[in-house]
Amino acid sequence: MTRRTRVPHEAAHPDTTPIRGVPEATVARLPLYLRALAALVDRGVDTVSSEELAESAGVNSAKLRKDLSHLGSYGTRGVGYDVNYLRRQISREVGLTQDWPVVIVGIGNLGQALANYAGFASRGFRVAALVDADPALTGKQVAGLTVQHTDDLERLVAQLSIAIGVIATPAVAAQQVCDRLVAAGVTSILNFAPTLLHVPEQVGLRKVDLSIELQILAYHEQRRSGAPLALTAEQAAELAQAVRG
Amino acid sequence: MTRRTRVPHEAAHPDTTPIRGVPEATVARLPLYLRALAALVDRGVDTVSSEELAESAGVNSAKLRKDLSHLGSYGTRGVGYDVNYLRRQISREVGLTQDWPVVIVGIGNLGQALANYAGFASRGFRVAALVDADPALTGKQVAGLTVQHTDDLERLVAQLSIAIGVIATPAVAAQQVCDRLVAAGVTSILNFAPTLLHVPEQVGLRKVDLSIELQILAYHEQRRSGAPLALTAEQAAELAQAVRG
DNA sequence: GGGTGTGAAGCTATTCACAGCC
DNA sequence: GGCTGTGAATAGCTTCACACCC
Numbered sequence: 001m002t003r004r005t006r007v008p009h010e011a012a013h014p015d016t017t018p019i020r021g022v023p024e025a026t027v028a029r030l031p032l033y034l035r036a037l038a039a040l041v042d043r044g045v046d047t048v049s050s051e052e053l054a055e056s057a058g059v060n061s062a063k064l065r066k067d068l069s070h071l072g073s074y075g076t077r078g079v080g081y082d083v084n085y086l087r088r089q090i091s092r093e094v095g096l097t098q099d100w101p102v103v104i105v106g107i108g109n110l111g112q113a114l115a116n117y118a119g120f121a122s123r124g125f126r127v128a129a130l131v132d133a134d135p136a137l138t139g140k141q142v143a144g145l146t147v148q149h150t151d152d153l154e155r156l157v158a159q160l161s162i163a164i165g166v167i168a169t170p171a172v173a174a175q176q177v178c179d180r181l182v183a184a185g186v187t188s189i190l191n192f193a194p195t196l197l198h199v200p201e202q203v204g205l206r207k208v209d210l211s212i213e214l215q216i217l218a219y220h221e222q223r224r225s226g227a228p229l230a231l232t233a234e235q236a237a238e239l240a241q242a243v244r245g
Numbered sequence: 246m247t248r249r250t251r252v253p254h255e256a257a258h259p260d261t262t263p264i265r266g267v268p269e270a271t272v273a274r275l276p277l278y279l280r281a282l283a284a285l286v287d288r289g290v291d292t293v294s295s296e297e298l299a300e301s302a303g304v305n306s307a308k309l310r311k312d313l314s315h316l317g318s319y320g321t322r323g324v325g326y327d328v329n330y331l332r333r334q335i336s337r338e339v340g341l342t343q344d345w346p347v348v349i350v351g352i353g354n355l356g357q358a359l360a361n362y363a364g365f366a367s368r369g370f371r372v373a374a375l376v377d378a379d380p381a382l383t384g385k386q387v388a389g390l391t392v393q394h395t396d397d398l399e400r401l402v403a404q405l406s407i408a409i410g411v412i413a414t415p416a417v418a419a420q421q422v423c424d425r426l427v428a429a430g431v432t433s434i435l436n437f438a439p440t441l442l443h444v445p446e447q448v449g450l451r452k453v454d455l456s457i458e459l460q461i462l463a464y465h466e467q468r469r470s471g472a473p474l475a476l477t478a479e480q481a482a483e484l485a486q487a488v489r490g
Numbered sequence: 491g492g493g494t495g496t497g498a499a500g501c502t503a504t505t506c507a508c509a510g511c512c
Numbered sequence: 513g514g515c516t517g518t519g520a521a522t523a524g525c526t527t528c529a530c531a532c533c534c
Binding site: 027028030031032034035036056057058093094095096098100102108109110112113114116117119120122123124125163164166187188189190194195196202204206208209210211212213214215216217218219220221222224225 | 272273275276277279280281301302303338339340341343345347353354355357358359361362364365367368369370408409411432433434435439440441447449451453454455456457458459460461462463464465466467469470
Binding site for chain 4: 494496499502507
């Protein structure tokens with residue numbers, strides 16, 4: 001069994017890997033930079049410093065420069081970044097220069113809202129199909145598309161070359177839908193159902209849980225002001241203990 | 246050095262601030278644990294090991310134990326955690342044992358979906374008011390509530406003791422709405438508008454940008470399969486350089 | 491002068507592995 | 513024997529500060 005052999009495995013290796021290996025934290029911020037750059041384009045600005053761009057993206061400038069340095073050397077020292085050029089480079093890196101047909105599964109309130117969401121279309125995400133298991137919904141028009149029945153999921157994915165699926169079903173249906181999407185060839189999934197999904201190693205999965213965000217806010221809110229107002233007997237006892245040491 | 250510093254053993258200083266200072270990363274996972282615990286309760290399970298709970302929350306067990314250790318010592322060595330007890334403790338820590346009236350501003354597709362979202366109510370978040378600037382919407386019933394006009398925002402926040410606001414307006418209106426919420430006394434804001442919001446230091450702010458999640462998926466998707474298909478001249482040159490260098 | 495790109499330092503988070511307790 | 517709680521090690525991310533280039 002494993003001793004406590006710490007194992008050096010590799011100590012000094014240049015290993016700079018410039019054209020790959022963008023840190024995940026950086027990837028998550030690239031869309032922010034794109035948004036800020038789009039706003040600058042609209043304002044007719046054509047050159048920005050890292051300071052200014054960072055400001056409008058809500059990050060600090062050192063972080064911005066470090067992030068961009070992972071993509072390449074797109075700025076000019078003493079000048080800044082060309083807004084249009086930088087925007088194109090980041091778009092390409094993220095993959096927004098290509099068309100991404102998307103299927104939304106689960107056309108309840110949330111699914112309909114997503115189908116109508118303008119922010120998708122404006123970034124190259126084309127809602128190509130809407131799917132629901134409810135026969136009462138299939139055939140209806142939503143966001144200019146006819147809602148299809150879940151039975152046709154596999155056919156739609158294949159015919160429309162869909163690589164990205166959005167799950168907006170109730171939690172109980174989500175894993176089954178997910179499995180079918182994966183089996184049909186979808187390799188990226190965005191999950192809005194409040195449940196844990198299992199996907200194969202190679203499939204990309206991200207989740208948005210609306211109530212989790214509220215809970216995180218509530219945690220901090222409670223600490224700011226609320227806690228004393230709603231002190232339970234248990235809390236009081238604990239607090240007393242803590243004070244006593 | 247420090248191969249086996251065995252001296253300090255415990256030090257036992259109340260100074261460790263047990264009832265404060267939960268790392269942000271831990272806070273963000275507490276809702277996951279609550280979700281997993283709720284599922285276990287539904288299944289009638291009343292004791293779990295960190296291994297099992299971690300599995301159902303989708304994290305690794307060392308991380309789970311470390312996270313829980315920041316809240317207190319709620320497990321039993323050799324046994325595991327009492328499901329109901331642990332759930333109550335975490336709920337209390339997050340603040341879900343109290344009622345959180347919430348106002349949703351912007352009752353478009355997304356706002357309506359949020360108003361109807363069952364996941365809020367089930368966690369103690371009560372949608373107390375719906376507000377929109379569009380006179381065509383005000384007075385209509387949505388999710389059992391009458392949509393109010395933005396003019397009444399301040400009054401509603403005060404009368405309903407609202408501490409949490411959800412912004413689901415178009416991007417251009419978001420900052421103005423945000424300012425009014427803050428001025429009215431709201432101290433936590435969840436922003437769905439795809440724009441950067443400025444709030445005072447003490448106000449909690451979280452954001453959900455639906456298109457950002459898709460963009461992150463697209464980034465990885467492109468690397469999995471798409472990139473070669475859409476290779477630009479620039480990329481080709483870069484690639485060639487990388488191969489050479 | 492001005493501002494990018496980047497080693498180095500500092501910080502936070504994750505994982506390991508085991509002492510301590512049931 | 514089993515499992516928690518936790519120091520220690522590691523990995524990853526952020527920030528600093530300045531060399532370098534325009």
